[in-house]
Amino acid sequence: MSVVSxxxxxxxxxxxxxxxxxxxxxxxxxxxxxxxxxxxxxxxPDVHNPSPVLGYFGKAQYREEEPVLIxxxxxxxxxxxxxxxxxxxxxxxxxxxxxxxxxxxAALTRFLLAAxxxxxxxxxxxLVELLRSKKFDQIFVDLPATGHAIALASLPKVVHRIxxxxxxxxxxxxxxxxxxxxxxxxxxxxxxxxxMPVTESVELIDAFSKCSIRVASAVLNKLPPDPFxxxxxxxxxxxxxxxxGTGEPRLLGTRELRRLERAQNAQxxxxxxxxxxxxxxxxxxxxxxxxxxxxxxxEATLSRPVRPSWGPR
Amino acid sequence: MKLAELIRTKEVxxxxxxxxxxxxxxxxxxxLAAARAGRRALVxxxxxxxxxxxxxxxxxxxxxxxxxxAALLEAAGVNLPPGAELHAWxxxxxxxxESIVDRFAPDEDAKRRIRETRxxxxxxxxxxxxxEYTAAEALYDFNEQGRFDLIILDTPPSRNALDFLDAxxxxxxxxxxxxxxxxxxxxxxxxxxxxxxxASKVVHTAISxxxxxxFANELQHFLGAFGTLFGKMRLHAxxxxxxxxxxxxxxxxxxxxxxxxxxxxxxxxxxIAELGLVAEGFVLNRSYATDGVCQTPAELIELEGWTTGVDxxxxxxxxxxxxxxxxxxxxxxxLLGTLVLEGRRDGGQGAIALPYLDEAVEDIPxxxxxxxHILASD
Numbered sequence: 115m116s117v118v119s120x121x122x123x124x125x126x127x128x129x130x131x132x133x134x135x136x137x138x139x140x141x142x143x144x145x146x147x148x149x150x151x152x153x154x155x156x157x158x159p160d161v162h163n164p165s166p167v168l169g170y171f172g173k174a175q176y177r178e179e180e181p182v183l184i185x186x187x188x189x190x191x192x193x194x195x196x197x198x199x200x201x202x203x204x205x206x207x208x209x210x211x212x213x214x215x216x217x218x219x220a221a222l223t224r225f226l227l228a229a230x231x232x233x234x235x236x237x238x239x240x241l242v243e244l245l246r247s248k249k250f251d252q253i254f255v256d257l258p259a260t261g262h263a264i265a266l267a268s269l270p271k272v273v274h275r276i277x278x279x280x281x282x283x284x285x286x287x288x289x290x291x292x293x294x295x296x297x298x299x300x301x302x303x304x305x306x307x308x309x310m311p312v313t314e315s316v317e318l319i320d321a322f323s324k325c326s327i328r329v330a331s332a333v334l335n336k337l338p339p340d341p342f343x344x345x346x347x348x349x350x351x352x353x354x355x356x357x358x359g360t361g362e363p364r365l366l367g368t369r370e371l372r373r374l375e376r377a378q379n380a381q382x383x384x385x386x387x388x389x390x391x392x393x394x395x396x397x398x399x400x401x402x403x404x405x406x407x408x409x410x411x412x413e414a415t416l417s418r419p420v421r422p423s424w425g426p427r
Numbered sequence: 428m429k430l431a432e433l434i435r436t437k438e439v440x441x442x443x444x445x446x447x448x449x450x451x452x453x454x455x456x457x458x459l460a461a462a463r464a465g466r467r468a469l470v471x472x473x474x475x476x477x478x479x480x481x482x483x484x485x486x487x488x489x490x491x492x493x494x495x496x497a498a499l500l501e502a503a504g505v506n507l508p509p510g511a512e513l514h515a516w517x518x519x520x521x522x523x524x525e526s527i528v529d530r531f532a533p534d535e536d537a538k539r540r541i542r543e544t545r546x547x548x549x550x551x552x553x554x555x556x557x558x559e560y561t562a563a564e565a566l567y568d569f570n571e572q573g574r575f576d577l578i579i580l581d582t583p584p585s586r587n588a589l590d591f592l593d594a595x596x597x598x599x600x601x602x603x604x605x606x607x608x609x610x611x612x613x614x615x616x617x618x619x620x621x622x623x624x625x626a627s628k629v630v631h632t633a634i635s636x637x638x639x640x641x642f643a644n645e646l647q648h649f650l651g652a653f654g655t656l657f658g659k660m661r662l663h664a665x666x667x668x669x670x671x672x673x674x675x676x677x678x679x680x681x682x683x684x685x686x687x688x689x690x691x692x693x694x695x696x697x698x699i700a701e702l703g704l705v706a707e708g709f710v711l712n713r714s715y716a717t718d719g720v721c722q723t724p725a726e727l728i729e730l731e732g733w734t735t736g737v738d739x740x741x742x743x744x745x746x747x748x749x750x751x752x753x754x755x756x757x758x759x760x761x762l763l764g765t766l767v768l769e770g771r772r773d774g775g776q777g778a779i780a781l782p783y784l785d786e787a788v789e790d791i792p793x794x795x796x797x798x799x800h801i802l803a804s805d
Contacts, residue, residue, distance in 0.1 A: 130446015
């Protein structure tokens with residue numbers, strides 16, 4: 115069992131700051147290592163800022179429209195509204211000169227970027243074009259954080275209703291067919307061992323399933339190691355209880371101990387509240403490593419089947 | 428950074444920052460601090476932090492701000508001075524869009540026509556893009572009404588959170604009549620020049636080929652119906668920008684001691700500057716930087732004279748956790764130092780640290796604790 119199998123589209127999402135981008139990079143690496151042709155992408159408003167996910171592959175500054183070759187069989191590109199807009203205008207107008215004129219028209223580009231939902235339509239169009247190209251066995255998308263990811267996931271259905279025909283309508287229809295098929299699309303939700311992020315990940319899974327996108331796996335990231343046995347934990351709890359309110363200085367390490375307790379409670383609830391058909395994975399906390407090394411460690415962890423300490427029976 | 432002074436004197440405080448740094452919590456704590464300082468404060472948030480909302484008694488996605496019950500605050504030991512109020516609203520883009528139509532449409536018939544277009548229905552269904560507009564719109568509105576002394580705005584939790592800052596400008600561009608006339612030449616016929624009409628034809632061809640003929644027609648129809656609203660909305664867009672640029676408003680960047688935090692915080696500061704605004708400073712959230720005197724487990728073992736047994740073993744194993752805390756304390760103090768320096772550039776005031784609390788901030792007592800730190804920051 116692994117986080118994703120061979121679906122052509124893999125969508126990675128989660129609350130901000132939980133390790134979404136690292137997971138995207140790790141999953142893409144693993145797929146690449148297993149011999150697939152892989153494209154790694156992220157959703158970005160434009161190409162002006164360095165790309166976090168491409169940064170894992172040394173291509174943070176890559177700004178072009180065509181996927182860049184990172185290594186044999188491994189490619190990277192960004193999904194941005196302007197690229198998608200240019201592509202569909204090119205398909206619509208066919209004449210290159212006309213497209214350039216149209217994209218130079220400040221009014222048109224402003225409209226496409228400012229009118230609600232149009233930027234997202236551009237993103238989806240670019241993604242569908244990449245899927246259509248059949249150049250990749252698997253495309254990994256680092257989606258935005260929860261709220262924007264849900265909005266993005268719900269968009270195709272709505273757009274398809276108002277735009278059933280035309281270039282965009284056709285592309286979106288195709289996108290919907292791919293995203294609605296669990297054999298072709300796998301969504302992965304990543305979260306942290308804390309109460310609120312775990313609750314939110316369940317809501318995210320619900321929201322995705324309402325958009326007909328099945329969440330295949332959930333990853334619990336940054337689980338702190340537990341050095342204590344039962345008796346030692348009990349001894350510490352009693353010690354802290356005795357010290358409470360005595361005016362003794364704070365005992366260093368107790369803050370981390372509380373964090374550990376909270377993480378373990380959250381871990382328990384992670385396994386309790388997730389829908390039964392979602393596969394669960396756990397990734398330990400890697401400290402003192404830079405983000406690229408963390409991605410490597412994460413890849414290694416996820417390649418081994420995980421037996422959660424509190425699994426569903 | 429004199430955070431306490433900001434919340435005592437400003438009319439708008441915008442909280443920016445990456446996702447996951449505790450922006451919503453900090454916004455709520457700032458609101459509570461402002462109320463404790465005697466102001467009528469409103470916290471506008473887009474990110475629904477459910478537990479916090481529950482603790483404050485706010486319904487998710489209600490259609491108006493809700494005043495936090497003074498009894499709830501008193502129960503947690505927080506007494507507001509006379510006249511002070513704390514309100515909160517989780518923005519629902521749908522509701523704000525409705526209210527725009529309600530206020531600006533000239534008559535019932537126009538309202539009905541707008542609501543009936545499929546595009547409007549789709550717009551109100553799809554949240555994307557609307558969050559930013561509605562935040563800007565609500566901000567302007569409440570400021571105009573003068574119902575609140577201070578509005579704390581929690582921006583959306585993503586790197587493009589700053590779309591919000593740019594929203595008024597983008598909105599203004601979008602609502603520019605020259606832009607609109609390309610799409611709905613009929614609605615602006617008398618003003619259209621030959622050139623505009625020709626350009627409009629190209630655009631129409633592009634749109635109808637890309638989106639389908641019927642959509643292109645509908646788009647024109649929609650913009651035609653919405654046409655009368657645009658002038659007023661454009662004034663708003665200008666108003667929002669003026670408000671955000673003025674002395675009445677302050678921008679702060681919230682960050683936390685994670686690996687990428689500094690980079691992200693600087694990114695936000697730069698983006699704010701690019702938009703012609705000033706970031707007052709950084710708030711380093713959940714930091715160990717302000718930790719006071721502590722005892723290490725090793726010291727305690729020695730003090731107690733324990734050598735063997737489960738107590739000694741437990742404390743010995745606590746050692747690495749204590750070391751971790753110490754390292755993080757040092758790292759956080761260093762980070763704070765850097766943030767103070769960076770925060771003072773370009774007219775900013777520096778940075779302050781808010782402490783890591785032992786429990787997740789999900790109730791009023793924890794919020795009150797944070798707000799005390801904010802009030803003590805002068």
